[in-house]
Amino acid sequence: MCHVSRVFKLMALLVSVALAGCASTLARVDTWEGELPVATEPAVLKAPGAIQVLSVNGRSMTNFLMDDLALDYGLLPGENEVVFEYKTIWAKAGVVRSGESKVHVVESGPQVARFEAGAGEVYRFDIQKPGSREEAETMMETFSADIIAGSGAVVAHSEAWNGRSQLTAGRTPVPSGNGEMAGDAVSGSSLERLKAVWADASDEDKKAFLRWAFE
Incomplete structure (x- = not known):
């Protein structure tokens, strides 16, 4: 039962982070969609x-x-x-x-x-x-x-x-450099959005997040 609760806790937060727009790190919530111009x-x-x-x-x-x-x-x-x-x-x-x-x-x-x-x-x-x-x-x-x-x-x-x-x-x-909406790249499933968020997170943020999720 404890394991199920932890898994639910982890997935709920990860999905919420993904839906929030794929912040560049888990410590900052970016308020735009897509990528910033160079x-x-x-x-x-x-x-x-x-x-x-x-x-x-x-x-x-x-x-x-x-x-x-x-x-x-x-x-x-x-x-x-x-x-x-x-x-x-x-x-x-x-x-x-x-x-x-x-x-x-x-x-x-x-x-x-x-x-x-x-x-x-x-x-x-x-x-x-x-x-x-x-x-x-x-x-x-x-x-x-x-x-x-x-x-x-x-x-x-x-x-x-x-x-x-x-x-x-x-x-x-915000349009990306190639003229396409960068947000389209992560507009699929929550899993795909999560992958995009996780890829941009620093090692320190990843470790801190995992410690929180499984404490």
Whole structure:
């Protein structure tokens, strides 16, 4: 039974990684389809576990099966639109009834941040950290997060997402050098997608992933 559980755990995560778009490594989620043009260096947006990125430039980023996971997102240089939610969890005080959740979840509605990403630049979310559930609930009433560049400059303030993109044209997929959509090469079965992801992963990422899968 334990072996079956481990196999299921392994396959579930591998399929989710494959469907997420064949990230260049298991440590970074690339937000485009296909291959980057030659000599193009992506930007990186670092998201803490409290941030769940829902979509980037209209492409869903919710294929991962794990919550509260800090992730790096690869961004194409140029204009980017990131839709996300912020969530905090607080333990309940006192006796918790059978079947009742042991925690309070305080979360924002969907937020959107739009900014111009520079090639090779690293960005991160900057969010005020509440000290209590009550403070978190108050903060959600006017919630906004900043996107900070490596220099420390604020490049974007998030606002409530109204469900409508301001990008006039999608920035994905990206054509490969031979004029074909590189994503077509891995558009077959989940197994084929998995092979493509695994081939691009570093030895260190592969070892870390296998340790996690069979622990």
